[in-house]
Amino acid sequence: MNAALFPDLIVNGETVPHTLVAAETQNHDAPAGKPGIAWRKAANAVAIRTLLLQEARARGLKPERKEVAPDKFETDEEAQIRGLLEMVVDPELPEDDAIYAEWKKDPSRFRAPPLWEVSHILCACDPRDEKAKHDAMHRAEALIPLVGKDAKSFAVIASRESDCGSKSSGGTLGQLGPGDTVPEFEAILRHLDEGEVTPQPILTRHGWHIVRMDAVALGAVLPFAAVKPKIAEAMEKASWARQAQKFVQKLVASAEITGADLRSV
Template sequence: MSRRLDVINLGDPAQRPEPKMMSSCETGGCSGGPEPLLPPPPTFGEVRINGVEIPPEAIAQEIQHHPAPDAEAAWVEAARALAVRELLLQEAKRLGVIAEPGTDEIDRSEVEDDATIRALLEEEVVPAEPGDSECLRYYEANEDRFRTPELFEAAHILIEPEGNSEQAWETALERARGIVGQVGDSPEAFAGAARVNSSCPSAQQDGSLGQIRRGELVPEVQAGLEALAEGTTAREPVRSRFGWHILRLHRRIEGRTIPFDVVRERIADMLEARSWSVEAARYVASLAARNRVEGVLIAEGL
C-alpha cells in the first residue's frame, strides 16, 4: 500500500495542493494574469533541528503548499513541514537508512530525500492490520457508504427561447406546453417530438439522458425528475438557464447495498491507512520529543 504522512507533505511534490493564487486585480493591479500570494516576513524566531537551520527562503518556497486562513498561519505550517522533514532525514542518517529512488505510474523519478524518508517510515511505522470483525463493524456502522447510487432513467425535450427577453421566454414556454399536450405519457410520441423539437444533442437519441445520478443535472431539472412517477411526462415544463425542459421519467432504479465480501478489502485498506497515519504522527512526535527542535512546535500540528 502506498502511504504518505499528509501533515509533512511526503512523497511526490506534484501531489501537493495547488498554490493559492490571487488575480492581479485582487492584488491592486489589472495587468492580466494571476500572481502568487507571497508570505509576509516571518514573525517568529529561527527554526532549527539539532542546530541545523531551516532557511527562511526555503519556508517561503514551501508556503505555497499549505493553504491557511492567513499568511502567518501558512508560514507556520510550512516551517513545521520542513522541520519534520529535516527531523526525519537526520533520523534516517543516524540509523543508516539507504533507499533507492523509485518511479511513479508515469515514470517520474522520486527525489532522493523523499525516498529516504519513505524507507525510514516503512521501517519504523507499523500500522495495525484490521481483522474481519473490525472490518465488519465498520461496514455495519457505515452501511450507507456502501450503496450504489439511485439512478433516474430519463429523457427531455429542450425548448430554447429565441433571445433573452421575457417575451422570448414566454413564447418558448407556450411552445413547450403545446408539446406536452401532444405527447402525454406516450413514450413513442415523446421520442418523436424530441427528434423534431429538442435543441439538445440528445434529440438524436429520442431525447434520452441515459441513467442519471443525483448531482449530474442542474438542480431545477433534477428536482423535476424527482417529482415524477415512472412512465410519466411532466405536465409543466421546467425552466433552467438553458431553456424549458419537458421531462419524462422512464424508470427509477433504486440503490442497493453492496455485500460486505465485495468491499471487505477496500475497508481493510482504509482502516490500515488510517492506522498508519496515526502511528506515523506518533512516531514523528516521539522524534521531536527526543531531539532539539527550536522555533516551531511539531507535535502541535500532528
C-alpha cells in the same frame, strides 16, 4: 510574502532555508491578508519533514527511488522518508470480527456506484481567458431564470442556447456514472437531488454549465463479502497513519526546534 518577517526554522541545530518554507506555503490555506498563518503551517510541515530526513540519515538509509507515475520518480528525500516509515511503521492487520463490526455500523455507506440521468446547458469558454470566462458566466446567469424547474422548458432552452452537441437532444447526456465525466462536473452531480437545477452556473474546464438532475438511481447496498477487502484496507491505512503519527511525536519530543510549534502534532 516577505520571508524576512518570519523567524528562522532550526531543527536540531540545522537551519532550514527560508526558501523551503516559502515554497511549502502554497500547500496551506490561510485567510486573505494573513500570510503568517500559512507560514506557520508550512514551517510545521517542513520541520516534520526535516526531522524525518535527519532520522533517515542517522540510520544510514540510502534513497531507493520508486516510480510513482509513468516516467515520474520520487525525489531522494521522498524515497528516504518512505524508506524510514516502511522500517518503523508496522500497521496492524484487522481481524475479521473488527472488519465486520466496522461494516455493521452503517452498511448503507457501502453501495454500488450511482447512476445519474442528466441534462445540461453549456456556455462554452476557455477558463484561462478572463474576458471569455466573464462573458460566458453572464450569459449562463441570464439563462437560469428561463429554464425553470420543468424538464420540457429546460430542453427547449438547451436546444436553442447550449454550446454542447447534446443540444440536439434537448441537453440530455443520458445516464452517467462515476468516472464518466470530468471530475469537476461529477462533483456537481453528487450534490443534486432529482428534479433539481443548479441555482448558479458551474465552471468546468469546458465552460459554464447549468445542470438538471433528471433522475437519480442510488447504487444498491453491497453485501459484507463484497466490501470486506475495501474495509480491511481502510482500517490498515488508518492503523498505519496512527503509528506514523506516534513515531513523529516521538521525534518531536526529543528534538530541539525553533521557528515552528509542533506541540499539537
